[in-house]
Amino acid sequence: MTGPREALRSYVQFLHEHEDVRHVRLSRTAKEGLARLTAKSKPQPVAPPPTVAAPRTSPPVATTIARSSMATAPAVVPAAPLEITGSTKAEQLRHLAERAAACVKCPHLVARRHTVVFGVGNPEAKLMFVGEAPGEEEDLQGEPFVGRAGQLLTKMIVAMGLTREQVYIGNIVKCRPDMPLGTSGNRKPTKQEMETCVPYLRAQIEVIKPLVLVALGATAIEGLLGPIGSIGSLRGKFHEFRGVPLMPTFHPSYLLRNQSNTEKRKVWEDLLKVMERLEMPVSEKQRGFFLAK
Numbered sequence: 244m245t246g247p248r249e250a251l252r253s254y255v256q257f258l259h260e261h262e263d264v265r266h267v268r269l270s271r272t273a274k275e276g277l278a279r280l281t282a283k284s285k286p287q288p289v290a291p292p293p294t295v296a297a298p299r300t301s302p303p304v305a306t307t308i309a310r311s312s313m314a315t316a317p318a319v320v321p322a323a324p325l326e327i328t329g330s331t332k333a334e335q336l337r338h339l340a341e342r343a344a345a346c347v348k349c350p351h352l353v354a355r356r357h358t359v360v361f362g363v364g365n366p367e368a369k370l371m372f373v374g375e376a377p378g379e380e381e382d383l384q385g386e387p388f389v390g391r392a393g394q395l396l397t398k399m400i401v402a403m404g405l406t407r408e409q410v411y412i413g414n415i416v417k418c419r420p421d422m423p424l425g426t427s428g429n430r431k432p433t434k435q436e437m438e439t440c441v442p443y444l445r446a447q448i449e450v451i452k453p454l455v456l457v458a459l460g461a462t463a464i465e466g467l468l469g470p471i472g473s474i475g476s477l478r479g480k481f482h483e484f485r486g487v488p489l490m491p492t493f494h495p496s497y498l499l500r501n502q503s504n505t506e507k508r509k510v511w512e513d514l515l516k517v518m519e520r521l522e523m524p525v526s527e528k529q530r531g532f533f534l535a536k
């Protein structure tokens with residue numbers, strides 16, 4: 244049987260395999276709790292079998308539970324589209340946000356979330372950015388992209404000649420993916436979580452009708468288009484989501500970890516293509532950002 248230490252070790256290893264989890268740190272309380280659990284999980288004497296035989300007509304309850312728990316993870320069923328109500332885009336988004344705020348479809352996320360991070364920005368935006376899920380800071384503030392990666396995204400938007408108020412920013416998943424108690428950091432949402440929540444994002448896109456979507460990172464692309472390839476191979480070219488041109492690019496957190504001008508330039512070239520697609524003016528200065536002097 245797997246003990247709490249082994250279970251935690253495999254979970255941490257799983258988290259490390261995802262690029263967005265950089266630090267997993269146990270608090271003192273968590274370490275103490277883990278020590279207590281480990282002591283409790285030491286093998287206990289096996290109780291003698293019950294003397295009363297189970298009825299033969301139906302399997303014992305314990306057997307039924309064991310069989311069902313052995314079943315593989317449930318297949319992910321695409322969620323139905325959400326009904327859009329309201330007469331203006333702002334009202335339609337507000338109604339969707341109210342539904343999301345009361346949403347309990349992912350009980351494990353509901354149990355730990357502080358807020359539902361629906362989205363922010365201009366309902367009439369021509370440009371919409373899509374990320375993967377709220378992190379710790381976003382969960383506390385109720386707004387997407389407000390942590391370090393979010394501040395970098397804001398700088399990118401400003402470098403394009405826009406403000407956060409002119410664009411719209413949303414995520415595939417609206418509640419923060421939970422972390423083991425006592426650990427810090429963020430994790431990538433699971434396929435199940437993305438499939439369950441993505442109808443909110445699809446409805447947001449349907450309401451806003453942006454002229455261009457920018458998907459930030461591999462998870463955002465996967466949530467919108469499925470597992471069609473690596474972000475390195477997909478970025479730099481327009482794809483399409485329900486008739487809307489979609490530019491994949493690296494997540495700002497990738498640039499925080501890889502601060503070379505070469506990587507920054509790749510993202511900037513993706514955004515230049517977005518600006519051209521939106522017929523925005525592009526100055527010579529903007530064209531030269533992050534090029535070697």
Ligand code: SF4
Pocket residue numbers: 343346347348349350352353359416417418436439440
């Ligand atoms: S992640 Fe999305 S689907 Fe899941 S509870 Fe939150 S709002 Fe609902």
